[in-house]
Amino acid sequence: MPAATTTRLTIKQDALRVLSKRDEALAVLPIPLRTTAAGSTTTLTDTKLGRGTTQANRYDGRAVEIINMLSSTTIVSSSVANPSVITATAHGLTVSGQIVIISGHVGSTPDINGEHVITYVGADTFTIPVSVTVGGTGGTVTEKADHVGVDDAGFNGTSIVTFSPAVIVAPPTANPYLIYPQGLAGEMLEELIDEVLRDTTGPYIHFPTLVPDGDLSEALVGNVGNWWNNISNALTTKEYVLTSTNQWNTQQIFGARSLHAKESGTSTGIKSDPFYVGDTEAFVASFFVQALAGTLTVLVYDETNSATIGTAVTIDEPGWKEVRFTEAVPAACESVSVRFSATATTGEYYVSAPLIFQVTTRTRPYDMPSWFVSESQIRQALFLPLGVSSEDAGSYVALSAALKPVVAPRPTFLNEARGVNPFKIVLQATADGPMALLVERPFDVLSVNASTTTADREYMRSKVIATVLRDWGDSAYKTWAQRASERAQAMGYNLREMRVEPNQVVSV
Structure with missing residues (x-):
């Protein structure tokens, strides 16, 4: 599950149901409130506001949040233009000046995630005042709630509250809103x-890795440069998945996000950015994947010599599987990448965080993520043992074994407070499997x-x-x-x- x-x-409403009881004017009102008739750009109408003894200054000084009624809409694309045209089918916005929040948009330069005042173009498009030089895709657009305040003597005694500043779109009938207690x-x-x-901080399993963006955290800031580098041709779908959107994703074992791809040809795919290795180093690599349609090929690639390291692995089952490689870096190899590609034109697959690549022949430093600020966040060191083979021995393994305490070697930490990546962990993976850290993460x-x-x-x-x-x-x-x-x-x-x-x- x-x-x-x-x-x-929900968190705000839960808190207000208690806090509003300490404000006599709000104690008898439900949360959330809903307008009973359409208002204007400076008024809202709700007959529930007239409960009990009323006076014109009953709600003076209270802050009001008019909650937008539009659902988040998926963004199709951002254009290369100034201002950039955002395409979002049936976005629901109606007039210029509305404030929106864009999140999860990927691939654009500059990053356009954040708050914008829009100019209305049509039912499926609007512009934002940003000069975009590389267009992006995906993500959502959400109208920002209006935050206003009740005017002095701003209640008419029955149902109408006057507020300021004026909003762009008048609140319609049944629009939800919140009135906050004084202070x-x-x-x-x-x-x-x-x-x-x-x-x-809550418990979180972190796998140190040499793979760039191995935990897919770049999804949170809209950067897809590390992953959407097509091997060739075009992908018909390329997106980050941050929630359990299908029955298979509910079985995701680690992490909070995955890559989702659909392919239009047999030589398409996705790959990581190359990362440096030492030739003849032995390594263990582990990846969690599912093939929803067609067959998925997973491999570690020698970027220096343009060759596959070891044997490519194929997956043809929709359940989550672990693909594990235990190999040595070839002589004269200086950098490698991780590649995923379908073997059919209808291929569809997910790649889950984390993407693990650890060296087993010697200790190596690994950058810790930005949220790691103290060694006291570490609870325990663990290793991921090999699961039970599924179908072809040595091909891939089911997720059938739990993380276990690691005995040795103990990882050590480097703290360089003025460095770009101030915390590093130094460890050597073992034959027991990739090493993980059970940590406290905000x-x-x-x-x-x-x-x-x-x-x-x-x-x-x-x-x-x-x-x-x-x-x-x-x-x-x-x-x-x-x-x-x-x-x-x-x-x-x-x-x-x-x-x-x-x-x-x-x-x-």
């Missing part, structure tokens, strides 16, 4: 949620209301409420902080802050 996820909007606003709560996520922040996190919902609710109440000087924060601590312990979060037994495997 895929991990349960929670949206940023709190939507942007403030969003920043607080991100702060909690950054300060919360959760990713959320960019839009529809963004999701795997952080536990009850933990996030309690932690956010505790933080707001503490800032308000409300002693009830202690109760919510205790709830958050108990939930964090149950979920295995923030173990660096808890009493744990010393790790006998990794010296930190």
